Amino acid sequence: xxxxxxxxxxxxxxxxxxxxxxxxxxxxxxxxxxxxxxxxxxxxxxxxxxxxxxxxxxxxxxxxxxxxxxxxxxxxxxxxxxxxxxxxxxxxxxxxxxxxxxxxxxxxxxxxxxxxxxxxxxxxxxxxxxxxxxxxxxxxxxxxxxxxxxxxxxxxxxxxxxxxxxxxxxxxxxxxxxxxxxxxxxxxxxxxxxxxxxxxxxxxxxxxxxxxxxxxxxxxxx
Numbered sequence: 001x002x003x004x005x006x007x008x009x010x011x012x013x014x015x016x017x018x019x020x021x022x023x024x025x026x027x028x029x030x031x032x033x034x035x036x037x038x039x040x041x042x043x044x045x046x047x048x049x050x051x052x053x054x055x056x057x058x059x060x061x062x063x064x065x066x067x068x069x070x071x072x073x074x075x076x077x078x079x080x081x082x083x084x085x086x087x088x089x090x091x092x093x094x095x096x097x098x099x100x101x102x103x104x105x106x107x108x109x110x111x112x113x114x115x116x117x118x119x120x121x122x123x124x125x126x127x128x129x130x131x132x133x134x135x136x137x138x139x140x141x142x143x144x145x146x147x148x149x150x151x152x153x154x155x156x157x158x159x160x161x162x163x164x165x166x167x168x169x170x171x172x173x174x175x176x177x178x179x180x181x182x183x184x185x186x187x188x189x190x191x192x193x194x195x196x197x198x199x200x201x202x203x204x205x206x207x208x209x210x211x212x213x214x215x216x217x218x219x220x221x222x
Contacts, residue, residue, distance in 0.1 A: 033063035037072050044079060053079035070096060070103040077112060090116035107136035111143050118150050123157040130154060130167075145171060 040055035056076035063069040077092030093113040100106055111133050117126035130151030138144050148171050155164035 033059045033061075033068055033072070036062065037068060037075075040072070040075060040079070044075065047082075049079045049082045053083070065099070067103070070100045070105055073099075074105045074109060074112075077109070081112065081116065084119075086116045086119045090120070107133065108139050108143065110136065111138055111147055114147065114150070118154065123154040127151060127154040127158060127160075127163075141174075145174060148174070 036055045037059035040052045040059060043049075043052035043055060053076055056072050056079060060069055060072040060076060063072055073092055073096040077089045077096065080086075080089035080092060090113060093109045093116060096103070096109040097106060097113060100109075103109075110129060114126045114129035114133065117123075117129060130147050133144075133147045133151075138147065148167050152164045152167035152171075155161075155167060
């Protein structure tokens with residue numbers, strides 16, 4: 001009960017010290033893993049990735065196989081990735097993909113495994129992993145585009161031209177480009193004013209595409 005109260009108070013106050021104290025006071029409690037996971041979440045949000053990695057690592061060790069261990073492994077991998085420790089991050093994402101192949105984060109772990117290989121310039125190894133992400137649904141549209149872009153770049157490095165063209169061509173199908181509409185001038189030879197008023201873009205064209213720069217904290221940069 002003490003750990004539950006500490007965790008609840010921590011969430012209500014937005015801090016992590018209460019959970020850290022109660023997690024240390026009840027290290028053998030089944031809730032100790034969850035307490036350390038919340039500490040990791042708080043540290044991750046502050047970009048304190050070293051401290052986050054330590055907390056996620058404890059949460060992973062103390063948790064039973066299941067959703068919490070999957071999340072702790074996933075976020076541990078992300079903390080290492082943010083610190084550019086790509087080899088260590090790769091180990092975590094690979095372990096998660098192997099141990100939790102049907103978990104809710106399995107597809108994203110596969111994508112991040114490819115991203116780690118890509119950052120390590122292991123393009124030959126990264127390409128088949130990127131190709132495997134085409135058969136699963138990634139959580140973020142940005143991740144889907146990155147998988148195609150980086151997969152295409154890996155294919156180029158491997159001189160697999162047809163494969164590169166196939167992957168990169170899919171990006172155009174997945175991104176809606178808003179056309180630039182210019183009003184014709186008197187000397188432009190364009191359509192008359194009456195025709196311009198009648199011609200309206202379809203709903204798809206009018207919809208502003210999502211900005212690729214608007215990334216969540218859990219998405220890699222281009």
